[in-house]
Amino acid sequence: MVKRKCFKRIIPIILVMVSLLMLTGCWNSRELDELGIAVATGIDKNEEGEFIIIVQVINPSEIATDAPTTRPPVSSYTITGKSMFEAFRKLTTKSPRKIYFSQMRLVVIGERLAEEGLMPALDFLYRDHEFRTSFYIALAKGESVEKMLSVITPYEKIPANKIMNSIKASEEAWASSKGTTIDKVLSALRSPGENPVIGGIELIGADYPLGDNKMNVEHVDAPTKVELDHLAAFKEDRLAGWLTEDQSRGLNFATGDVKSTILQIPCKEKGTIGIEIIRTKAGMTGKTNGTSPPKLEISVETEANIGEVACDMDLSNPDTIDYLNKETEKEIKKLIESAVTVAKEDFESDIFGAGNVFHRDEPRYWKKVEKDWNKHFKEMDCEIKVQADIRRKGNTTQPIDKKG
Amino acid sequence: MKPSGNDSSPSTSASRPLLLDLNESLQLIETTMGESSDLVVRHMQIGKTPCAALYIDGLVDKETIQNFLLEALMLEMPSKRVSTKHLYQIIKETSLPIGELKEVDTYEKFFKHLLSGETLLMLDKVDKALAASTRGWQDRGVQEATSESVIRGPKEAFTETLRTNTSLLRRKIKSPELRMDSMSIGKRTQTDVVVSYLDGIADEQVVQEVHRRLEQIDVDSILDSGYLEEYIQDGQYSPFPTIYYSEKPDAIAAGILEGRVAILTDGTPNVLLVPALFVNFFQSSEDYYQRADIGTLIRILRLACFNIALFMPSLYIAFTTFHQEMIPSSLLISLAAQREGVPFPAFVEAMIMELTFEILREAGVRLPKPVGSAVSIVGALVLGQSAVQAGLVSPAMVIVVALTAISSFVLPSYNIAIPVRMLRFTFMILAATFGLYGIILGLIGMVLHLCSLRSFGVPYMSPLAPFVPKDQKDVLVRFPRWGLFSRPTSTSKQNETRTNPTSKES
Numbered sequence: 001m002v003k004r005k006c007f008k009r010i011i012p013i014i015l016v017m018v019s020l021l022m023l024t025g026c027w028n029s030r031e032l033d034e035l036g037i038a039v040a041t042g043i044d045k046n047e048e049g050e051f052i053i054i055v056q057v058i059n060p061s062e063i064a065t066d067a068p069t070t071r072p073p074v075s076s077y078t079i080t081g082k083s084m085f086e087a088f089r090k091l092t093t094k095s096p097r098k099i100y101f102s103q104m105r106l107v108v109i110g111e112r113l114a115e116e117g118l119m120p121a122l123d124f125l126y127r128d129h130e131f132r133t134s135f136y137i138a139l140a141k142g143e144s145v146e147k148m149l150s151v152i153t154p155y156e157k158i159p160a161n162k163i164m165n166s167i168k169a170s171e172e173a174w175a176s177s178k179g180t181t182i183d184k185v186l187s188a189l190r191s192p193g194e195n196p197v198i199g200g201i202e203l204i205g206a207d208y209p210l211g212d213n214k215m216n217v218e219h220v221d222a223p224t225k226v227e228l229d230h231l232a233a234f235k236e237d238r239l240a241g242w243l244t245e246d247q248s249r250g251l252n253f254a255t256g257d258v259k260s261t262i263l264q265i266p267c268k269e270k271g272t273i274g275i276e277i278i279r280t281k282a283g284m285t286g287k288t289n290g291t292s293p294p295k296l297e298i299s300v301e302t303e304a305n306i307g308e309v310a311c312d313m314d315l316s317n318p319d320t321i322d323y324l325n326k327e328t329e330k331e332i333k334k335l336i337e338s339a340v341t342v343a344k345e346d347f348e349s350d351i352f353g354a355g356n357v358f359h360r361d362e363p364r365y366w367k368k369v370e371k372d373w374n375k376h377f378k379e380m381d382c383e384i385k386v387q388a389d390i391r392r393k394g395n396t397t398q399p400i401d402k403k404g
Numbered sequence: 405m406k407p408s409g410n411d412s413s414p415s416t417s418a419s420r421p422l423l424l425d426l427n428e429s430l431q432l433i434e435t436t437m438g439e440s441s442d443l444v445v446r447h448m449q450i451g452k453t454p455c456a457a458l459y460i461d462g463l464v465d466k467e468t469i470q471n472f473l474l475e476a477l478m479l480e481m482p483s484k485r486v487s488t489k490h491l492y493q494i495i496k497e498t499s500l501p502i503g504e505l506k507e508v509d510t511y512e513k514f515f516k517h518l519l520s521g522e523t524l525l526m527l528d529k530v531d532k533a534l535a536a537s538t539r540g541w542q543d544r545g546v547q548e549a550t551s552e553s554v555i556r557g558p559k560e561a562f563t564e565t566l567r568t569n570t571s572l573l574r575r576k577i578k579s580p581e582l583r584m585d586s587m588s589i590g591k592r593t594q595t596d597v598v599v600s601y602l603d604g605i606a607d608e609q610v611v612q613e614v615h616r617r618l619e620q621i622d623v624d625s626i627l628d629s630g631y632l633e634e635y636i637q638d639g640q641y642s643p644f645p646t647i648y649y650s651e652k653p654d655a656i657a658a659g660i661l662e663g664r665v666a667i668l669t670d671g672t673p674n675v676l677l678v679p680a681l682f683v684n685f686f687q688s689s690e691d692y693y694q695r696a697d698i699g700t701l702i703r704i705l706r707l708a709c710f711n712i713a714l715f716m717p718s719l720y721i722a723f724t725t726f727h728q729e730m731i732p733s734s735l736l737i738s739l740a741a742q743r744e745g746v747p748f749p750a751f752v753e754a755m756i757m758e759l760t761f762e763i764l765r766e767a768g769v770r771l772p773k774p775v776g777s778a779v780s781i782v783g784a785l786v787l788g789q790s791a792v793q794a795g796l797v798s799p800a801m802v803i804v805v806a807l808t809a810i811s812s813f814v815l816p817s818y819n820i821a822i823p824v825r826m827l828r829f830t831f832m833i834l835a836a837t838f839g840l841y842g843i844i845l846g847l848i849g850m851v852l853h854l855c856s857l858r859s860f861g862v863p864y865m866s867p868l869a870p871f872v873p874k875d876q877k878d879v880l881v882r883f884p885r886w887g888l889f890s891r892p893t894s895t896s897k898q899n900e901t902r903t904n905p906t907s908k909e910s
Contacts, residue, residue, distance in 0.1 A: 032750070
C-alpha cells in the first residue's frame with residue numbers, strides 16, 4: 001500500500017519532467033551559432049536627420065582558427081532609421097543572425113550627431129537590456145563613422161578590441177585620452193555642474209582605398225589605421241570643441257585621472273630631462289569669500305621618477321632635485337592652465353566639474369548660480385597648486401656622459 | 405525465526421526434535437535432503453553403539469575430519485566399553501579434539517549446522533547430535549583491494565568468507581569491547597550476518613536500530629550486502645547513499661573506532677557501515693595515512709570535483725544558450741567559432757556526449773580485459789576525435805564531458821558517484837529549459853532533500869547542517885592526528901576522547 005502511494009506521487013513528477021523536456025528551446029535560449037556577436041556600434045545622423053547605425057559583427061570562425069580564409073574577421077552592417085530602436089530592429093533585414101549586443105566593447109559617435117546632441121542616442125543604449133554599460137564611447141574625428149568601423153586593423157583581429165585596448169593603454173601610460181563609459185557620460189550630462197568629455201578616434205590614411213580590405217594588413221605599416229585622438233569637450237550634450245594633446249593631459253591632471261605620463265623638463269643649460277609621473281592625487285576646492293568672481297583651487301600632488309637625462313647635470317646634488325621638482329610643478333601647472341583657459345574661453349563649458357565642487361563646498365552660492373552656471377564658470381578664477389616629488393633616478397645615478 | 409506468511413519452510417520436519425533411532429533419523433534426513441549427492445553419511449560403530457557422521461562434501465575440511473574426528477572416534481574409542489548415554493557424554497567432553505563443538509536437538513538446527521559446513525555426529529538412542537566445526541572450503545584468500553586502491557596504507561581487502569572478515573577486524577582492534585553480534589537472514593540462504601561495533605563507544609540507539617531493522621527483514625535470500633542495504637537504508641527513494649560500504653578492513657575499523665556500526669555479510673567482501681553522513685563519502689582512508697596538509701587539500705579537490713561532475717555540463721549549456729553575456733569575450737568568440745556548423749543544439753550535443761560516455765563506461769566495466777582496450781580505442785579515437793573532425797560535436801563539449809567524467813572518478817566512494825551520474829542529467833535538462841535559474845532551482849531542491857535525509861537517526865548533512873563546530877576538524881579540513889582529539893559527536897555520544905593532544909612531540 002505504501003509503495004502504491006509513492007508511485008502515485010512519482011508519476012506526476014516524471015510527467016512534469018518529461019514535459020519540461022518537450023518545452024526546451026522555447027523562451028529566450030539562443031545557440032551560440034545563431035548569434036551575431038557585435039563588438040562595436042557606430043551611431044551618426046545623416047543629412048535627412050535619420051540615425052545611421054553601423055554594427056561591427058565578428059566572424060568567429062575567422063578569428064579563432066588555425067587556417068584563415070579570405071573572409072574578413074569582422075563584417076559590418078549599416079542601416080538608417082527614424083529612431084535608434086527602429087534602426088536596430090531593421091538590422092534583422094540585413095544580417096542573417098540576430099545581433100547580440102551584450103559583448104559590445106565600443107560605441108563610436110559621429111561628429112554630426114555630437115553636434116546635434118547625444119541624448120537621443122544615449123537613451124536607447126542605456127535603456128535597452130541587452131547593452132552592457134561597460135562599453136567605451138569614442139567620438140569619430142573628421143571622418144565618417146562608417147569608414148572608421150570598416151578598417152581592418154593589423155595585429156588585433158577585431159578592430160573594436162584594438163581601439164579599446166589603445167584607449168586603455170594610452171590612458172594608463174600617456175594620459176592624453178580617457179576611457180569614457182556611458183555611465184560617466186550620463187552622470188556628467190545629468191549634473192548641472194559638469195560637462196562630459198569623450199575621447200576621440202581618428203582615421204589615418206583615409207584616402208587609401210583598401211582600408212576595409214584584408215590587403216590593408218598585408219603591409220608591414222598598414223596604410224589605413226585608426227588612431228587615438230585627444231579629448232572632445234561637450235557643452236551639455238553637444239560637441240563644443242576638441243582639446244589639444246597638452247590640454248587633454250592638463251584636464252586629466254586636474255581631475256586626478258593621470259596614472260602615469262611623461263613630462264619634458266628643460267635642463268639648466270640646454271637639453272631636456274624626461275620625468276615619469278608615477279602617481280598623482282588631485283583635489284579641487286571652491287571658495288567664494290563673499291567676493292565675486294568665485295575661486296577654484298586645484299591642487300595636485302605627484303610623485304615622479306627621472307626617466308631620461310639628455311644633458312649634463314649633477315643628479316647627486318640635492319639642489320638639482322629641488323630644481324627638477326620646481327620645473328615639474330611648473331610644467332604641470334602650465335598644462336592645467338591651458339586646459340582651464342580653453343574650457344573657460346573657447347568652449348564655455350565646465351568640463352572640470354567645477355560646478356560640482358562649488359555645490360559641495362559653497363552650497364548657498366551654488367543655489368544662486370546653478371541655473372546659468374556656464375556663464376559664471378567663464379568668470380571663475382582659478383588657482384593651481386602643484387607639489388612634485390621626485391623619488392628615484394633609475395639604474396644609474398648620473399647622466400652617462402657626466403664628466404668627472 | 406519469524407512467522408512466515410507466504411513461503412513454507414524448507415522441510416516439514418524442520419523444527420521437530422531429533423529422533424531417538426539412528427536409522428529412522430538418517431532416513432528422515434536423506435528424504436529431506438532429497439538424496440543429494442554431496443551429503444556424506446559415514447556409518448561407524450563405537451563399541452557396540454552404531455553412530456554416523458554427516459557432512460556436506462566441499463564445505464568441510466576433510467583433513468580435520470580425518471585427523472580429529474574419525475581417528476579420534478574410530479581408533480581410540482573402541483577400547484572403552486560404556487553405555488550409550490555415557491559414551492555420548494565422553495565423546496562430548498573428552499574425546500573430540502576439535503575447537504568448536506555444539507549440541508543440537510532439533511532438525512532445524514541440525515540442518516543449519518550441516519549446511520554451513522559442520523560435521524554432525526549422531527549416536528543411536530540419543531536424541532541429540534554433536535556439531536563439530538570442520539568448516540573449510542575454497543575461497544579467494546585475502547587479496548589486495550580491487551575497487552579501492554591506495555598508495556599508502558594497508559592494501560588487504562575483505563573476502564567472501566565471513567570468518568576471515570571478522571578476523572581481519574579483530575586483528576585491527578584488539579579490544580574485548582569489540583562486539584560481533586551474529587544472526588542469519590534469508591529463509592533459504594540462511595546467510596550469516598555479523599553486526600560489529602565497539603561497546604561503550606557506539607551509540608546504543610544506533611546499535612539497537614541496526615538490530616531492529618535487520619531482524620525485520622523477511623526475505624528468502626541474501627547474496628550480497630547490497631540486498632541488506634536496500635532493506636535497511638533511510639530515504640528509500642533518494643539517489644544519495646545513506647549507507648557507506650567498503651572492502652577495506654582499515655576503513656571499516658576506522659569507522660568502528662569512530663563509534664559507527666559495521667554490518668558484515670557472508671559471501672561478499674563489501675562491508676556496510678552506518679550511520680553514513682554526506683561528508684563520509686569524501687573521506688578516504690588514505691587521508692589519514694598521508695600528512696594532514698595534503699589530506700586537506702585533496703578533500704577540497706574532491707569537493708570541487710563533485711561539483712564539476714555534477715554541474716559542469718549543465719553550466720556549459722546554461723552559459724552558452726542563455727547567458728552569453730557572462731562569458732568573457734575572447735572565450736565566447738572561440739566557443740562560437742567551435743559551434744559554427746555543429747548541427748545540434750548545445751543541449752542535444754551534451755546529451756549525446758554524456759550518453760556516449762555512459763555507454764563506453766558501462767561497456768568497459770563488463771568487458772573482459774583484453775577486449776577492454778579495444779573499447780577505449782574506439783571510444784577515445786573514433787567517438788572523441790572523429791566526432792569533432794566530422795563537425796558533429798564541438799571540441800569544447802568533448803573537453804567538458806571528459807572533465808566531467810574524470811572528475812567523477814576522483815570521488816573516493818563509488819557510492820556517491822552514482823547520484824552525481826544521475827542528477828547530472830536532471831541538471832542538464834533544467835539548464836536547457838531555464839538556464840542558470842533552473843540550475844539554481846535544482847540546486848536548492850537538492851540541498852533541501854539532502855538536509856531532510858537521515859542515516860539511522862543522524863542528520864545526513866551533519867556536521868555541516870546542523871553545524872557542529874567541534875566536528876569540523878575532520879570535514880573539509882583534516883586536522884593533524886593529535887588534533888583529532890575527540891570522536892565525531894554525531895556518531896559517538898559517549899567516551900569521546902581519542903587522544904591527548906599534548907602527547908605529540910612539541
